[in-house]
Amino acid sequence: MRHNAVMLELAILGFLHDAPLHGYELRKRIAALTGHVKPVAESTLYPAIKRLEKAGLLARRTRPGVGAAPRHVLTLTAEGRAELRRRLAQPADIDITDENRWFTVLAFLRHLDDPSAQAEVLERRMAFLRQPSSFFYEGDRPLRAEEVEDPFRRGILTIARATSQAELSWLRRTLHTLRAAADD
Amino acid sequence: MRHNAVMLELAILGFLHDAPLHGYELRKRIAALTGHVKPVAESTLYPAIKRLEKAGLLARRTRPGVGAAPRHVLTLTAEGRAELRRRLAQPADIDITDENRWFTVLAFLRHLDDPSAQAEVLERRMAFLRQPSSFFYEGDRPLRAEEVEDPFRRGILTIARATSQAELSWLRRTLHTLRAAADD
DNA sequence: GAACAATACATCGGCTACGATGTATCGCGC
DNA sequence: GCGCGATACATCGTAGCCGATGTATTGTTC
Numbered sequence A, B: 001m002r003h004n005a006v007m008l009e010l011a012i013l014g015f016l017h018d019a020p021l022h023g024y025e026l027r028k029r030i031a032a033l034t035g036h037v038k039p040v041a042e043s044t045l046y047p048a049i050k051r052l053e054k055a056g057l058l059a060r061r062t063r064p065g066v067g068a069a070p071r072h073v074l075t076l077t078a079e080g081r082a083e084l085r086r087r088l089a090q091p092a093d094i095d096i097t098d099e100n101r102w103f104t105v106l107a108f109l110r111h112l113d114d115p116s117a118q119a120e121v122l123e124r125r126m127a128f129l130r131q132p133s134s135f136f137y138e139g140d141r142p143l144r145a146e147e148v149e150d151p152f153r154r155g156i157l158t159i160a161r162a163t164s165q166a167e168l169s170w171l172r173r174t175l176h177t178l179r180a181a182a183d184d
Numbered sequence C: 001g002a003a004c005a006a007t008a009c010a011t012c013g014g015c016t017a018c019g020a021t022g023t024a025t026c027g028c029g030c
Numbered sequence D: 001g002c003g004c005g006a007t008a009c010a011t012c013g014t015a016g017c018c019g020a021t022g023t024a025t026t027g028t029t030c
Helices: A003-018 A023-035 A042-054 A078-089 A093-097 A099-111 A115-130 A151-182 B003-018 B023-035 B042-054 B078-089 B093-097 B099-111 B115-130 B151-182
Strands: A058-063 A071-076 B058-063 B071-076
Touching: A003 A023, A003 A042, A003 A058, A003 A071, A003 A078, A003 A093, A003 A099, A023 A042, A023 A071, A023 A099, A042 A058, A071 A078, A078 A099, A078 A115, A093 A099, A093 A115, A099 A115, A099 B099, A099 B151, A115 A151, A151 B099, A151 B151, B003 B023, B003 B042, B003 B058, B003 B071, B003 B078, B003 B093, B003 B099, B023 B042, B023 B071, B023 B099, B042 B058, B071 B078, B078 B099, B078 B115, B093 B099, B093 B115, B099 B115, B115 B151
Parallel strands: none
Antiparallel strands: A058 A071, B058 B071
């Protein structure tokens, strides 16, 4: 399955786990979550809903629309909830490394109600952030911001480092809390 | 044209502006630049090269491979260089808002040799980062990290804020330098 | 009362992504 | 001398992306 599809489907499953919603409302929530960075087209959302319905992960009931066309209220099935947890517990590598996808995982990680399973996912992100990697190399050696002439490329490295540090410190704090919760 | 394609093509044009390269070497450079976040498949790169060649943006010469198949050394044409500058000067909105794409733009922005044109692009990013937006809303009001219960969603907001601040401070510094350069 | 925006869903078609697979050469280790 | 990995490029097919467009209703603005 395509990677974008995976993330969109995760968002659909995640939002529906909270409450049954119709497509149009789902669209607005997804737009709020990821739309300011990368908008989702209607013609991408509705086919995705159909796929999930066909796979038995969600069910639809028709309700009269509020001053408009009838709504298709969508509800997660038991398989849908199980699938959501499976996807949250075992995200693909790209869902860990790509910030957009990672944020989507984080947005719904609370649905994975086992603290140690949540911690495992955070640890994968931590391992990724810790490995010494750059955007620019001299042979095999990753270059640091100070070694790059070009101010724009230097900016990339400066910003990436700041993000990395902020996130690592958040990860350490949160993992500490999760481990304490797991010990209860 | 598709958005991913746009970014891949920008990277190809950008790397070739520095020096003629063959496809395999191009692939390694792109992998270094964006691969740790989002790998590019060979079967995506080669068709992209073909598209650009067909559009007259690059030319290929065949050279014997070093212990392997013959290399197709790729060179930017005059139109290719013009097109690169056009794309750098007028990136689509999504190239400004999506961090992955934004970093790709930054990686080659130096090829836009007019400081005030470079500053214009940075200003678009600054305007985006400044607008009050969140990932979560109460009605229309964006929620701040402190107002969110869920520790993972809180994490998203905390990290996004740290990134935003680091980047804004870099943008301000760099814009200052660019404006000084433009005044000369 | 006519246009227009918002609500609400849907399809079509062209293009793109990318895993799988194929082709070919060279060097290295066993 | 045989497999394996690196170099180097290419195609095919499935499936997803998304702009354009369509349909229908209600409320609001000129």
